Amino acid sequence: EAGVAQSPRYKIIEKRQSVAFWCNPISGHATLYWYQQILGQGPKLLIQFQNNGVVDDSQLPKDRFSAERLKGVDSTLKIQPAKLEDSAVYLCASRPVKGGKINSPLHFGNGTRLTVT
Amino acid sequence: DQQVKQNSPSLSVQEGRISILNCDYTNSMFDYFLWYKKYPAEGPTFLISISSIKDKNEDGRFTVFLNKSAKHLSLHIVPSQPGDSAVYFCAASALSSGSRLTFGEGTQLTVNP
Numbered sequence: 001e002a003g004v005a006q007s008p009r010y011k012i013i014e015k016r017q018s019v020a021f022w023c024n025p026i027s028g029h030a031t032l033y034w035y036q037q038i039l040g041q042g043p044k045l046l047i048q049f050q051n052n053g054v055v056d057d058s059q060l061p062k063d064r065f066s067a068e069r070l071k072g073v074d075s076t077l078k079i080q081p082a083k084l085e086d087s088a089v090y091l092c093a094s095r096p097v098k099g100g101k102i103n104s105p106l107h108f109g110n111g112t113r114l115t116v117t
Numbered sequence: 118d119q120q121v122k123q124n125s126p127s128l129s130v131q132e133g134r135i136s137i138l139n140c141d142y143t144n145s146m147f148d149y150f151l152w153y154k155k156y157p158a159e160g161p162t163f164l165i166s167i168s169s170i171k172d173k174n175e176d177g178r179f180t181v182f183l184n185k186s187a188k189h190l191s192l193h194i195v196p197s198q199p200g201d202s203a204v205y206f207c208a209a210s211a212l213s214s215g216s217r218l219t220f221g222e223g224t225q226l227t228v229n230p
Contacts (some may be wrong), residue, residue: 040222042208105151106218108162109160
């Protein structure tokens with residue numbers, strides 16, 4: 001099966017500019033996640049979607065970050081305006097939900113490395 | 118509040134020997150634990166998991182041990198191979214929080230030939 005696709009792979013922007021990342025999950029995976037991984041740290045959940053609804057966005061800095069998953073498939077994550085501390089790898093992950101079992105491993109994309117200068 | 122901690126940023130092991138990576142957690146609600154492996158410029162890939170009802174799970178060269186009373190888990194790789202060189206992340210989740218994964222900081226494993 002095809003994996004989680006993300007684009008772009010790399011992005012360099014200046015602070016206060018805007019940026020958007022795109023994710024296409026594995027076909028049929030109902031649950032989609034965006035994680036932020038700062039260098040030297042583990043991935044931190046930003047937002048979780050179940051189909052096209054938000055399940056958990058408690059750790060999303062909503063003053064500058066937004067995400068959507070129209071039609072319950074692809075998703076975009078936007079930062080507006082970017083700050084220096086947003087420099088990180090942004091990982092998208094997806095997971096199937098079968099028969100109510102949600103403890104199945106996440107499948108990650110290769111991420112987008114964002115550098116804010 | 119770091120609920121999952123990997124206290125060793127790096128570990129170096131000789132090929133053929135055992136690698137032991139450790140992870141501690143503080144949230145007693147965690148009931149499912151996973152290990153992910155990450156190569157440079159790639160996303161994390163799932164390695165092995167364990168439910169809180171077990172204390173050991175084995176898959177080939179990889180074994181995960183869970184000590185609930187100590188809130189500690191470990192990943193054993195034996196024998197270690199140079200291709201195992203990667204960053205290993207421990208992660209935990211709780212059904213009560215919608216199975217959100219909380220990751221540790223990662224341990225860079227280097228297996229020397």
